[in-house]
Amino acid sequence: MRFLYFRPRLLFSSSSLFQTKLFINGAFLTSSKAQTIPVLNPATETLLAEVQEATSEDVDLAVRSAKNALPIWSSASPSTRANCLFKLSEIMTTEADNLAWIEAQNTGKPYKIARRNDLSGAINMFKYYAGYADKLHGQTIPISSDFLCFTKPEPVGVCGQILPWNFPLSGLAAKIAPALIAGCTVVLKPAELTPLSALYLAKFFNEAGFPAGAINIINGYGNNTGECLIKHPLVNKVSFTGSTDVGLHIMKNCHVNGLKKVSLELGGKSPLIVLDDADVDFAVKQAQGGNFYNSGQICIAGSRVFVQESIYETFVKKSIEAIQKRVVGDPFDKKTELGPLMSEKQRSRYLYYVKKGVDEGAKLLVGGKKIDGKKGFFVEPTIFANVSDEMTIAKEEIFGPVMSILKFKTIEEVLRRANQTQYGLAGGVITKSLEKALEVVNGLKCGTVWVNCYGVFESNAPFGGVKNSGVGKEHGEAGIKEYLDWKTVIIKQK
Numbered sequence: 001m002r003f004l005y006f007r008p009r010l011l012f013s014s015s016s017l018f019q020t021k022l023f024i025n026g027a028f029l030t031s032s033k034a035q036t037i038p039v040l041n042p043a044t045e046t047l048l049a050e051v052q053e054a055t056s057e058d059v060d061l062a063v064r065s066a067k068n069a070l071p072i073w074s075s076a077s078p079s080t081r082a083n084c085l086f087k088l089s090e091i092m093t094t095e096a097d098n099l100a101w102i103e104a105q106n107t108g109k110p111y112k113i114a115r116r117n118d119l120s121g122a123i124n125m126f127k128y129y130a131g132y133a134d135k136l137h138g139q140t141i142p143i144s145s146d147f148l149c150f151t152k153p154e155p156v157g158v159c160g161q162i163l164p165w166n167f168p169l170s171g172l173a174a175k176i177a178p179a180l181i182a183g184c185t186v187v188l189k190p191a192e193l194t195p196l197s198a199l200y201l202a203k204f205f206n207e208a209g210f211p212a213g214a215i216n217i218i219n220g221y222g223n224n225t226g227e228c229l230i231k232h233p234l235v236n237k238v239s240f241t242g243s244t245d246v247g248l249h250i251m252k253n254c255h256v257n258g259l260k261k262v263s264l265e266l267g268g269k270s271p272l273i274v275l276d277d278a279d280v281d282f283a284v285k286q287a288q289g290g291n292f293y294n295s296g297q298i299c300i301a302g303s304r305v306f307v308q309e310s311i312y313e314t315f316v317k318k319s320i321e322a323i324q325k326r327v328v329g330d331p332f333d334k335k336t337e338l339g340p341l342m343s344e345k346q347r348s349r350y351l352y353y354v355k356k357g358v359d360e361g362a363k364l365l366v367g368g369k370k371i372d373g374k375k376g377f378f379v380e381p382t383i384f385a386n387v388s389d390e391m392t393i394a395k396e397e398i399f400g401p402v403m404s405i406l407k408f409k410t411i412e413e414v415l416r417r418a419n420q421t422q423y424g425l426a427g428g429v430i431t432k433s434l435e436k437a438l439e440v441v442n443g444l445k446c447g448t449v450w451v452n453c454y455g456v457f458e459s460n461a462p463f464g465g466v467k468n469s470g471v472g473k474e475h476g477e478a479g480i481k482e483y484l485d486w487k488t489v490i491i492k493q494k
């Protein structure tokens with residue numbers, strides 16, 4: 001069944017789109033203890049579904065299924081693996097309206113944005129990695145002439161993958177596509193708040209040709225289901241996206257039953273640097289996109305906007321004008337740019353940081369309140385000026401629509417201040433000078449720098465943080481290498 005754009009109220013049979021069981025060994029199963037988790041629509045606070053919660057027994061079953069599927073899947077020919085990923089991408093294209101509708105219902109993000117960006121990002125990720133199956137080469141290495149030495153890539157094995165709630169479907173694609181094409185099998189835990197698009201997609205894994213057990217989806221809370229998964233002795237690799245605190249915890253605790261390969265995509269407090277030669281209108285647009293996309297619930301949010309002093313006042317004035325035009329509201333209204341926050345917890349976090357900003361002396365220019373009088377976790381997009389480096393709002397990840405504007409004089413000064421953070425996920429610079437842009441590119445200690453743009457993602461461009469923003473990469477060739485081990489072979493030939 002496919003739905004028309006922006007007609008959610010006609011969807012009386014919508015609940016049939018919500019798959020609620022665990023997907024283990026190619027079949028949907030109920031939890032071994034019949035435990036369930038409520039899943040809400042953040043725009044209405046209504047219950048969408050009760051999904052099954054995976055107990056430690058269910059996690060064990062899923063991991064063993066992945067382990068059993070490993071010999072079949074890892075020995076499948078590259079073209080077989082590629083065909084499965086291509087087929088899944090085709091099914092996703094056919095199902096794009098439904099998937100985007102589920103994503104918008106479950107996350108509150110605007111439907112038109114989910115349909116355009118999240119879906120195309122996820123589909124492209126499967127296509128990109130499908131094309132990689134027959135391009136995983138080792139090297140021949142000229143050691144002593146008595147020997148032939150070469151390396152061959154081999155799949156790491158069973159992967160335990162854990163997702164946050166902000167980009168459920170595109171996050172899933174960035175994790176399972178490279179793992180599968182490398183020949184690994186996976187057990188993936190979506191965030192407990194947003195499991196519905198992953199479970200809907202699971203309906204099609206068999207049709208796409210994946211053997212039973214190659215992909216398992218388990219729902220559950222992090223401190224229970226997630227913890228069992230990362231510690232499971234048969235899991236060879238943990239790939240986690242989420243907060244830095246949980247990432248550090250996982251890094252310390254996943255090795256209890258033997259060493260695992262680990263990659264972590266964590267939080268950020270990214271700087272966006274606007275130099276005084278920039279077109280101010282363009283810079284304001286980039287800063288707004290970098291702070292308010294996905295209602296600010298995005299790891300790469302350019303939440304510290306450093307503006308050079310001669311254009312600071314103009315930038316502030318134009319930012320206030322621009323924010324007032326942004327439409328917050330119903331995710332299924334075509335005009336909406338910002339949906340609600342994900343949960344009451346996220347809304348309290350937003351309000352906590354707004355209060356901190358005011359209490360510590362930042363100037364609240366606009367926003368700062370929850371939107372009363374209607375259901376849903378809606379808040380006003382918010383801008384603070386006169387923010388200084390030591391303020392809490394300049395140091396901690398807010399994960400909501402809050403932009404802080406800071407003033408600087410020189411490039412040397414701004415680079416020092418921009419790097420004064422535990423994070424190193426991303427950064428940006430807006431300038432007409434190539435020389436100055438490169439100075440910033442070279443000076444920022446982070447995983448990605450955008451020049452005269454912000455938040456551009458492509459399946460083949462590696463992404464990942466440094467410092468406390470993460471370990472390892474996703475997307476591109478670098479992303480697939482996270483799922484490969486390299487065996488060195490030395491053959492005596494003389």
Ligand code: NAP
Nearest residue numbers: 163164165191192221222226227242243246265266267299
């Ligand atoms: P989170 O609280 O760290 O949770 C992320 C995932 O980890 C969820 O599935 C969570 O389960 C699970 N989890 C929690 N405790 C666990 C444990 N002890 N063992 C195993 N798993 C555990 O993060 P979030 O609030 O969902 O997402 C926001 C954060 O993600 C932000 O910090 C953001 O910057 C970061 N993020 C980073 C990237 C990136 O690519 N660098 C991308 C997106 C988001 P529950 O279901 O119980 O929550």
Ligand code: MG
Nearest residue numbers: 164191192222
């Ligand atoms: Mg959480």
